[in-house]
Amino acid sequence: MAFGFCLCLALLLSVWSTIICDQIPNGFHHMECRDRYFMIAVDLSFAGNEPRFEAVDGTGVYPITKQYAAVCGYTVSVLPLQGQVELRASYFSCHTDNKDDEVFSFNFNLLTNHDGMEVTYGLNKTCSPSLPWSPREVTCEMNYMEVSVRSDVACPTGTRRDDWNAAAQTAYTSATSDWQVMFQTAEEQLMPMDLSDAHKQGYVFDLTDGRLVFRTPYGQPDSFSAEVNGVPVEVVHATLFSRQSWVVLMVDLVAACSMYERSYDDHGYMMWETPEVLHPLVSGLHDTHVNIGVNGELVEEPVAEERGYIVAKHNSTLRISIPYNAEGAYRKSVVNGDLYEYYIFHLYLEQISMDGDHVDTRLRLHRTLATPLLQRPVFTENRTVPEERTFTVYLGNVPEDVELSGGELNEHKCAVPFTNASGHTFAKVAYPNNTHGYILKVPFDDPVVIQQFSKEDESMKHMLDINYTLTVLPENESYYHLASVMALTDVSPPEFDAVCSESGIRFKLDHRPYDYMWYISIGSDLLTPELAAQHGYIMSNNSRSLLLEVPLFTFGYEYKDISLKGFIGTFEILIRDHEKSEVQRSTIKTCQFASTELIMCSTDGRMTVVADLSLANPSGRIPARTNLNDKYCGPKEADDTRALFSFPLNSCGSIIKLGKEYVTYENEILFSKNHALKNPLASSSEIDGVKMQCTYPLEGLHRLFSAYRFESDAVGVGRIVHPAHSTKELQRPMEFIAVLQTPMPATRRTRPVLVKPGYRGNVQHIKVPRYLMNPSKGVAGSS
Numbered sequence: 001m002a003f004g005f006c007l008c009l010a011l012l013l014s015v016w017s018t019i020i021c022d023q024i025p026n027g028f029h030h031m032e033c034r035d036r037y038f039m040i041a042v043d044l045s046f047a048g049n050e051p052r053f054e055a056v057d058g059t060g061v062y063p064i065t066k067q068y069a070a071v072c073g074y075t076v077s078v079l080p081l082q083g084q085v086e087l088r089a090s091y092f093s094c095h096t097d098n099k100d101d102e103v104f105s106f107n108f109n110l111l112t113n114h115d116g117m118e119v120t121y122g123l124n125k126t127c128s129p130s131l132p133w134s135p136r137e138v139t140c141e142m143n144y145m146e147v148s149v150r151s152d153v154a155c156p157t158g159t160r161r162d163d164w165n166a167a168a169q170t171a172y173t174s175a176t177s178d179w180q181v182m183f184q185t186a187e188e189q190l191m192p193m194d195l196s197d198a199h200k201q202g203y204v205f206d207l208t209d210g211r212l213v214f215r216t217p218y219g220q221p222d223s224f225s226a227e228v229n230g231v232p233v234e235v236v237h238a239t240l241f242s243r244q245s246w247v248v249l250m251v252d253l254v255a256a257c258s259m260y261e262r263s264y265d266d267h268g269y270m271m272w273e274t275p276e277v278l279h280p281l282v283s284g285l286h287d288t289h290v291n292i293g294v295n296g297e298l299v300e301e302p303v304a305e306e307r308g309y310i311v312a313k314h315n316s317t318l319r320i321s322i323p324y325n326a327e328g329a330y331r332k333s334v335v336n337g338d339l340y341e342y343y344i345f346h347l348y349l350e351q352i353s354m355d356g357d358h359v360d361t362r363l364r365l366h367r368t369l370a371t372p373l374l375q376r377p378v379f380t381e382n383r384t385v386p387e388e389r390t391f392t393v394y395l396g397n398v399p400e401d402v403e404l405s406g407g408e409l410n411e412h413k414c415a416v417p418f419t420n421a422s423g424h425t426f427a428k429v430a431y432p433n434n435t436h437g438y439i440l441k442v443p444f445d446d447p448v449v450i451q452q453f454s455k456e457d458e459s460m461k462h463m464l465d466i467n468y469t470l471t472v473l474p475e476n477e478s479y480y481h482l483a484s485v486m487a488l489t490d491v492s493p494p495e496f497d498a499v500c501s502e503s504g505i506r507f508k509l510d511h512r513p514y515d516y517m518w519y520i521s522i523g524s525d526l527l528t529p530e531l532a533a534q535h536g537y538i539m540s541n542n543s544r545s546l547l548l549e550v551p552l553f554t555f556g557y558e559y560k561d562i563s564l565k566g567f568i569g570t571f572e573i574l575i576r577d578h579e580k581s582e583v584q585r586s587t588i589k590t591c592q593f594a595s596t597e598l599i600m601c602s603t604d605g606r607m608t609v610v611a612d613l614s615l616a617n618p619s620g621r622i623p624a625r626t627n628l629n630d631k632y633c634g635p636k637e638a639d640d641t642r643a644l645f646s647f648p649l650n651s652c653g654s655i656i657k658l659g660k661e662y663v664t665y666e667n668e669i670l671f672s673k674n675h676a677l678k679n680p681l682a683s684s685s686e687i688d689g690v691k692m693q694c695t696y697p698l699e700g701l702h703r704l705f706s707a708y709r710f711e712s713d714a715v716g717v718g719r720i721v722h723p724a725h726s727t728k729e730l731q732r733p734m735e736f737i738a739v740l741q742t743p744m745p746a747t748r749r750t751r752p753v754l755v756k757p758g759y760r761g762n763v764q765h766i767k768v769p770r771y772l773m774n775p776s777k778g779v780a781g782s783s
Helices: 002-010 066-072 161-174 195-200 301-307 529-535 768-773
Strands: 029-033 037-043 052-057 060-063 074-079 084-090 097-099 103-114 117-127 136-140 144-150 180-184 204-207 211-217 224-228 231-244 247-258 269-275 286-294 310-314 317-323 330-336 338-354 360-370 379-382 390-399 402-409 412-415 425-430 435-443 450-454 459-472 477-490 497-500 504-510 518-522 538-541 545-551 557-563 566-577 583-593 598-601 606-612 642-648 655-659 662-669 690-697 701-706 709-712 717-721 736-741
Touching (some): 060 066, 066 144, 180 195, 269 338, 317 338, 504 566, 504 583, 598 690
Antiparallel strands (some): 052 103, 103 117, 338 360, 390 435, 402 459, 425 435, 518 566, 557 566
């Protein structure tokens, strides 16, 4: 009782004052009774940046400062990763109401600053430990050591006889009726002191109904450090004694805790070590058992194994290994030039051992394990499929407390999320391991993408430099990750845009840097300014584009569906490669044209004519009644003023005029048989009809209807001559060396109304070289 009395005198530090407290709203705090302590956790969002606690008992209110907490059995920790401030109070802490070591009542105040005003909140709880007390209990808290022993524990056999004898001798010679304490270090025994003096130095001794409690902060002058199996251990060895008459009462109290800092390996483990035997009076050599927990709560052994917690024994040293990312660990991203991370694990360890007297000791230890800064590289992966013509870039391994807030694409700033008009997309992908990634998509043809033709690869190179802006939360620290991606695509041959006009077709080609890989042709001929002038095309070419206007009826057109209403004209431009001159692409444009008159001279020897007969028909005769030189060759279609004829060149009485360089086929549209051509050599001025001519260059002809075939490399040049035209206009700038007329049948042939198919009669075979070699001999008719 004297011991308890002395302690109470030492704790009369303040007087009671009445404080009116508010209540903390629900959801912002949590209070829990654990096996050996009481815990309060308050959200930092409510408590603020500088929360403070006060202990309250019947004697007053006591601010829990850092030093006061270590002396009185409190541990206050601000845990930013958990977003909490936590208070742990030992069941034997200074201001706890203890009833028979079974019921413990706590009263605390939380002081916060809200809107510049300090507000006090009352927190109280009554706890009953669910676990029975062991004969000897040692707690190694973050800021203090505490040992409690049952009052009826016998003198331990672990104390060395010399140490015990020396302590007893000192106690006997200096003992008084008041309790005193004597500290022993590894080298010597210090002089005894009264408990009041010990309390002034930060030591607390308390006697409850059934236990003797001793508590001391770390680093006290009377503590000493020892190295056990290479592990640093802090030890405080105190002997309490009191002399009653001739009897000296002595109690040996030893607090010993491993001070191993921490270590880590390259395999992703945080490690902590403690000797199996910290001190002979703390832990014994028999039946040592270890349990691991986190955040002040032990877990069952199967759960610990599932989480990857490892306890290994090596040379009487226990090594605890915790994976960085194990359940219960906390991680934090940090920007320090690069992106780093560190892990924190709040280790809770229980070590149960039994000494030679079969007295078990239960040691509970709180330690915070933390890794150094570890590089946390995010990575980019180019997932682009060139055929999709879109950059697909994956940014991965992004921690959960880091988010993408913006970036630059080829130095063009962009915010996240992108606007719909930008054409860029970002998709977030989350993973079970608390990481996430982002998928960026940018089309190749987006204005921000740099495009450059690679002569070496003969491909188009698309380039995108990406500067990701990543923000670490909640500090909003920015980290920049750079990535460059490139894709090659096969370059496509150029392609013209084409539009129809009344007079022909217009083609336009926008130049590209790599268009030199191909050339443009009309048929097999290379398109050049000279070729365009030769065929009557209108061409302009500058650094930006090529414009080509192809008038109707010029070289290169194909015609079909010819009627009086109109016809379809098609023109084709070819793109060829230089190496093999193979066609790589073609631009074909087909247009519907209308024409009052037209004449077409095909390469296979057919003349097609739509002629306006109004000038040759002053008396109002019907065009459907017209015919060619062969009166049995009538029109295929006719209206009030026009007629359509289509016939082989070697039929219908066509006249063949052969010159040195050209051959001309001529026929005439007549209204009656009286106007039929009597003399093929007669002057054209005597004919009351409409003349039609098709002229072909001899150098392009392969056959002149030999074996009923006509072959020409090019279409002929057609001409329609009305009777009102002068004779001079009909003449061609050439000298004819032969004039022939195709045979006409003597009997009438039946023909459908308005339509008469062409007739292929027997034709004089003309060998062109003979006439070219003998220009002086004219031929006047058929043989």
